[in-house]
Amino acid sequence: MFMSAADYRESLRRYSPRVFIDGHAVESVADDPRLAPGIAALGVSYDFAKNPAHAPLMIAQSNDGAGVPRMLAIDASSTDLLYKLEAVRLLCRRCGCAQRYLSHDALNACFEATQAADAAHGTDYHQRLLAYLQRVQKEDLALGIAMTDAKGDRSKRPSEQQNPDVYVHIAERRNDGIVIRGAKAIVTAAPYVHEFLVMPCRRMRPEDSAFAVCCAVPVDAAGVTVAARPAGRPGEAAAKFSARYGQSTGVVLFEDVFVPWERVFLAGECEEAAVLTTSYATHHRHSCIGARAGFGDLLIGAAALMIEANGLDPERHAHVRDAMVELIKIVEGFFACGVAASVYGRTNAAGSIAPDAVFANIGKLLLSTQIYDMHRLAHDLSGGLIVALPGPDEDHNPATQASLSAVLAGRADIPAAQRLEVARLVEDLTASHQGGWYSLISLHGGGSPEAMKREIWRSYPVSEKAALIEDLLDRGVLADGRRVSKQPGRCCVTGCEVPPLPSAAE
Amino acid sequence: MFMSAADYRESLRRYSPRVFIDGHAVESVADDPRLAPGIAALGVSYDFAKNPAHAPLMIAQSNDGAGVPRMLAIDASSTDLLYKLEAVRLLCRRCGCAQRYLSHDALNACFEATQAADAAHGTDYHQRLLAYLQRVQKEDLALGIAMTDAKGDRSKRPSEQQNPDVYVHIAERRNDGIVIRGAKAIVTAAPYVHEFLVMPCRRMRPEDSAFAVCCAVPVDAAGVTVAARPAGRPGEAAAKFSARYGQSTGVVLFEDVFVPWERVFLAGECEEAAVLTTSYATHHRHSCIGARAGFGDLLIGAAALMIEANGLDPERHAHVRDAMVELIKIVEGFFACGVAASVYGRTNAAGSIAPDAVFANIGKLLLSTQIYDMHRLAHDLSGGLIVALPGPDEDHNPATQASLSAVLAGRADIPAAQRLEVARLVEDLTASHQGGWYSLISLHGGGSPEAMKREIWRSYPVSEKAALIEDLLDRGVLADGRRVSKQPGRCCVTGCEVPPLPSAAE
């Protein structure tokens, strides 16, 4: 039975993690007001999954007919990919960032990589993962994805670092499991998840094999410490949105944490660690597209209300319409890449499907840089007022209240308070610390732009395009056979057969 | 039975159109070397349709099982839209611009608009259109779309123009048909089609009803004159591509041309003329996405060969890889919009389906401005050489041949001639008159950027987004009921139910 947001919050009481925020220990994660917006945002993914109206998107089909929460499901079809994309957008246009789609991305990556490891090495990681997955789905858990290592000197590989703890690694192999050490630097939702999935964040060479580790660790395992930020802007009156919904990120320290073998999914297999990293990146970049499109919905809606309150009419004021269209173009332009990545998803040997890497990476690359343009357009449309307004406590100052409310209205039939409320919402989303978080997480979450560019280059069928030109120039195939013109009748981008689509209106 | 490219060329002998190129009359369209590249390019759409390997994309299913050439088919499903998109890309990556997809776009628009007119006015346009369509499909015709009027003074409406002939209009209504007059300014492939489909190019007010005319006219009907440009760069040795494949555009004069009623599909219905214009625009912008993605394939392939010939390695030379990735990002970024427009296609009362307008317009808007970036990147990757090379006749000059070929090679194992050939291809595609044609037609074909922006604004569910924010701010629905939060569980962009997708790898 799926949990509600309230169930989820209660469930956190079963854990006693060691969490600090701004240097102070957290007594009860479920009750700490500094974390409440984060728990509320993650909770939206629980409540929406229980809402029958959202079921087609939020619940994936399962063999037993009971369904699986989309955020914990293994994708079996292009439909699953598209529905997950829409589901993430649906959640994030409500709560800014639902956080929980990272669980989905990581589980799918583990599903593929453990199968590959078993095939190559005769291990039994996939069975362990399936058992773990079953429990996660059954208990409807929230997982924190502990992937981004602290990294230390960026010009050195893991095994070259002066302090090896800047990457999480296997410190000891025991009969009953492994002991891990090291720090993960950016773990979304760290304080209020049930478990961490520890995963490598880069390709490894043989000498780095101790760093090729993937395993599951309860949030309150011995040796785990979380140093986190508050989620959103709890308690701030001006934070129209992020006092309600927010996200905490934390540094997670693993100081000699023991992990029993049944929770270990990779332990030294460098090649499959690369499979894991790449598969996670592809799934996660695809999910980010949905997430930031949801954020775009918030900006579009808020801008529409600001325009109205200011008395402007996009039909008559061309530059206002122009800015709205540019905002829409950006949001739906990268969202389309998510749709295309779903349509051209690729199945793998494990029997699951991943989004097409070219489209997923292009979509994420577009959003990661254009989030700044989205902020710019939101500011252009809202006017300078949004950082110049008196703070919300001024609204109740008897000395100024009447005068200010008389002059800070826009259109005469819309009360000043209503206009200011939207202005503060835009400020909160785009010009506060929370706004900074959205831009940074869009730029760097799931890999920096350079990482996307390298992946696009690695995945794109460049030589097929070169062959096309050689055909046109009536050159034969080169002696080394490198250039063979693509099979006819297949997709020009992916080389796959083009999939049929049912009509949208069926 | 479908025609081959050769059949198509022969079929042109059955017509005797009045065509001038650069002031000189064309004796035989089929034989005139100035038109040969255009006939060859359009011919590719015939040959590919007969190639069984291309059948899934090039042939649409029909009730009789025989199939219909994709370029003449009415779209019945999202799959049809996606396959058409891929088919157009497939054609254009061979011949630059296949031209014939305009037939598809216009027939689909007529299909929808005639049904709408009949429903509103009790006319029988749809039956006429079906009869005409059947003949076109059976005879496998090529249609020229005569839509863009000469327009005269851009600040005046059709009925306000000093010379009414700057827009094609009904000059006389007779018992047996209508007489039309006026000029269409940009008709792609005009000299070497079988028939013209005359269509209005803008919204009309009641006073403009004489201009709301849609009908079919044989290319050699009495009163029709075509003043055209040569197709591509026929006979130019340096034109590695466009001496072989090109496009002719022509001004088409209709000087009191009689059209019998069975060929008339709208005659004064302003509202359905708007349906026709919008439907055509949506289909055509969707097709343009496929077309220019095919052009992008040519640039990507040519750039890859230039890099190789220059001895550069994208793995080592980061700025080369960066430029390639930017080129790929642009091409697949707008192509993704075409895919999304297919997935979210909208069925209409006529029973056919059109691409989603938001995604189709965004894709076309992106390509129409980014074609210039594509040229820039192709130039960046090829080097300055491409406009500084001696002309191809220099290659055979005994006085310079040996010296030049010794110094104009790049990498030692790739002959200079091979490098120069690709350089000339890039010049031809991007820095010749033909390159100018590609950029202009990308910018203005199917409507200028401003037209796309207006359509995006018209089609986008802005008020649904505003309602989303009002929900978040816990505001009730406004009194006028204008804001109603969207139905849950539906696509965040289109409001449709999200369609299921079969897995690509099935």
Next chain:
Amino acid sequence: MFMSAADYRESLRRYSPRVFIDGHAVESVADDPRLAPGIAALGVSYDFAKNPAHAPLMIAQSNDGAGVPRMLAIDASSTDLLYKLEAVRLLCRRCGCAQRYLSHDALNACFEATQAADAAHGTDYHQRLLAYLQRVQKEDLALGIAMTDAKGDRSKRPSEQQNPDVYVHIAERRNDGIVIRGAKAIVTAAPYVHEFLVMPCRRMRPEDSAFAVCCAVPVDAAGVTVAARPAGRPGEAAAKFSARYGQSTGVVLFEDVFVPWERVFLAGECEEAAVLTTSYATHHRHSCIGARAGFGDLLIGAAALMIEANGLDPERHAHVRDAMVELIKIVEGFFACGVAASVYGRTNAAGSIAPDAVFANIGKLLLSTQIYDMHRLAHDLSGGLIVALPGPDEDHNPATQASLSAVLAGRADIPAAQRLEVARLVEDLTASHQGGWYSLISLHGGGSPEAMKREIWRSYPVSEKAALIEDLLDRGVLADGRRVSKQPGRCCVTGCEVPPLPSAAE
């Protein structure tokens, strides 16, 4: 004698303004910690003017040889413009935004507009202004520029507003002066200036003449109320920069404030109000260029330190160098427009000089949109860490201090604390509420992008360029004489004689 920053702070005790911050009254502006960063930032303009090393830029020449603080000087030469530009950059690269250059911009605008009004109407505004100016310079005052009205319904003119107080206007004309009413919505530094210069913010029609008012009002005049925000982020440990330097903006209410005639500089002259508005806009946009270039210096410097701390080498890591060069390109690209606006400054009938409007507006337009790219690049270069770091109080938490400091270092020879300090500085400048303020104020301060575009269009010699083409096409001058080819030997942009420049190294 010029004041120091300390003198300036003390001088504020002579005033008793009615100021509220977040609903609470300010007892003593000079002592309120919420305003300290603003007073410190504005104070930098005082201290730098007393520093002999900065004298060439910070002190303008005066007839009496004593010099005038640059921020209060009337520009007499292109050199003055260039030195002011560099002076503003110099200040802002120290304190983010010096605020006081608005005094300069407004005084120069009043200088020009009062002369124009007198010439047209036989008034004596200019003498009043000169007397006022002399006092301001002698007392070395800080002025708040009260220009941006609250505006109400943006689709209506001032006289059409339901509540006339949304624009400041003359409520009563008396023998001894005028009484003004209304609200100015965004007044930089409002709580801690000595006086307000009230100015109109838009062009007026005759029916709006009551709104064409310019006058000086002491900050503590009867009827003046300031509702302000805290300056920067006072008292926040994480605010490496803006706990020290910040800016307060305030809404200023004028509720029947009496202004004696000697302090009134325009009272109903609509045409000269337009001169005033335009002149201020030109000067201010020019100053904004210097200000934001100084902000750019801060980002460039901080990014360089982050790169170093992360162990990256721009020579080897091409994408890092690329991002740095893009950041430099943006900053120096718009700064160059400020230099060109100085070189091509225009003298006016009042004997002063203003920056060239085309270059000044282009520079401001570039920075107003590219500030978002500057944030993007700073984030790209710093890494995601900057919004994921534990808060600064964590640094002193004995439970985590040692572990975190061991893993959060980058390059081994740079202590973690040093790296985190720069990371927090970048966060403060670009991803905090203060970062939002910088972007909004860059976008909207001195007019929104649309205002700049309209001014560029109004000022650019388009018809001279058209004449150039008509010459080339050997067309004669048109009958209406409209097109006359420009005088030879003059600047191609401004039509002025090109000024000689002394060599930089003389």
Next chain:
Amino acid sequence: MFMSAADYRESLRRYSPRVFIDGHAVESVADDPRLAPGIAALGVSYDFAKNPAHAPLMIAQSNDGAGVPRMLAIDASSTDLLYKLEAVRLLCRRCGCAQRYLSHDALNACFEATQAADAAHGTDYHQRLLAYLQRVQKEDLALGIAMTDAKGDRSKRPSEQQNPDVYVHIAERRNDGIVIRGAKAIVTAAPYVHEFLVMPCRRMRPEDSAFAVCCAVPVDAAGVTVAARPAGRPGEAAAKFSARYGQSTGVVLFEDVFVPWERVFLAGECEEAAVLTTSYATHHRHSCIGARAGFGDLLIGAAALMIEANGLDPERHAHVRDAMVELIKIVEGFFACGVAASVYGRTNAAGSIAPDAVFANIGKLLLSTQIYDMHRLAHDLSGGLIVALPGPDEDHNPATQASLSAVLAGRADIPAAQRLEVARLVEDLTASHQGGWYSLISLHGGGSPEAMKREIWRSYPVSEKAALIEDLLDRGVLADGRRVSKQPGRCCVTGCEVPPLPSAAE
């Protein structure tokens, strides 16, 4: 005495160069129609220098009071730099590309590098150069700058190439001079200059010293062969501009060409070859800014005429005004960088002055990529018509003339012929082979974008900016002394004293 354009053309008869165009020998350069547009364009620089109205810009001051043609003068002051910049713009807005500013750029580079070589090596290159310069100025010559080598495999250095002739090098040193061999790939105006200045195009290592050669060679020296392209589009009726003015580029082969010592300016000095290359690049990029701003003037003027002919009014049609402003913003935005580079010019040990490298490179970088946006905007403003018009021979076809001219007009009071003429001009400048030449030469001429980026990085005072931040953070100077805060009171970009500027209106 300066030559006129006619004198210059006649002077070409004194030379008998070995020139081929498209494989055919040129009998007389002065008379060959294929070169006429090039000779006419270069001739404009002669005629304008004789026009007294242009004298302040076109003639530099000289000690003897007679003046020196700007295109051959050594810059002695910032004024010289600014006047040269404006002079180049003045020429290029007449003839597209004046070509002759390359002479200026190369002579200035030789002036600086020969002095540096003499100072380092005790050679007498500078005296040789001065003697040569005197002759060039006295005879008012046109020089071809033979700099860009053929380069072969781009991943290999000159001495590593399989065929050393892909770079020009010293094949033999003799008592009386040197013998050079090799190919220069892109020499502007090659067929119709008097002499070539041969210069190295990249930095050399010691093993490449044979390639570090700079010398002057008459265009008809024994062993010199030019394989060139026609200049512009000679004889094409549609080429409204480039049938009149154009540019030829040529490959120049040096096959054992003897150069006497008095014409040799560097012969193996690698370090000073780097000085030469860098100095040339800086001067040339600065000149390119003026050149392409002149091209921008042509586009702005032509667009204004097209808008008018189409009946559009930028005041009412916001998107038209918007596109015009964007075009202006681009052109004047990069031109401003040229102005700033002049103001902050740097004097050198040879006593001459060069533009500031940061601003010159940023300006060139901006134009090199934005030339494509300029084309885009010109196309947007002109409409699609410009590549769809019937060719100009159609204008005289009695069968279509009357009908076409009736429907191809725009605004009723502007004849169709006048509209078509401007449309063809825009096509010629932006959508013909000539348009391709302008974009390519803007992108690659004077170095590709990557070269500019590297130079900006090399020249920018990044560590001064880092020091600024360390000051702010109250860090001391680092032990290695690397960071010393900049001197106060100096330019924030260049570290120079800020130069005074005379008022423009003096």
